[in-house]
Amino acid sequence: MTDQVMNRAGLRRLLTISIVGRLAHDVSVRLVYPFTPEIAAGLKIGVDPLGALLSLRNGVSIVGPLFGAWADRVGHRRAMTAGLLLVAVG
Structure with missing residues (x-):
């Protein structure tokens, strides 16, 4: 019974963290x-x-999902290196 209560508490905490995180992301976007x-006007553009x-x-x-699949194929370290190089060049 205590495992079930702990699992419910963990699930509730995880759900709360997920909802707050999603809300913060949506507001920022x-x-x-x-x-x-x-x-x-501040940037002096239309x-x-x-x-x-x-x-x-x-x-x-x-x-994004296409690049995720690509990263799975070539490896995450190589994908991160390529992304950082693109950011540095651009």
Whole structure:
């Protein structure tokens, strides 16, 4: 019986951590949209180019699973090295 209670407590804790983490992620991603005009004005660019950049961010996340499969094939260390090199070059 105590194992079941501990498992329920562990499951509840894991679920709470997952929900809070997901909420923090969603807020950080979506908080930009209401302030797009102010951010664009501060960067001295139009709202349309900033919207395109935000769309590009979302588009890149769509191909994430493909890069995950690639990392599984070539190895995570090589994939991380390639990613860091791309960040350094770009």
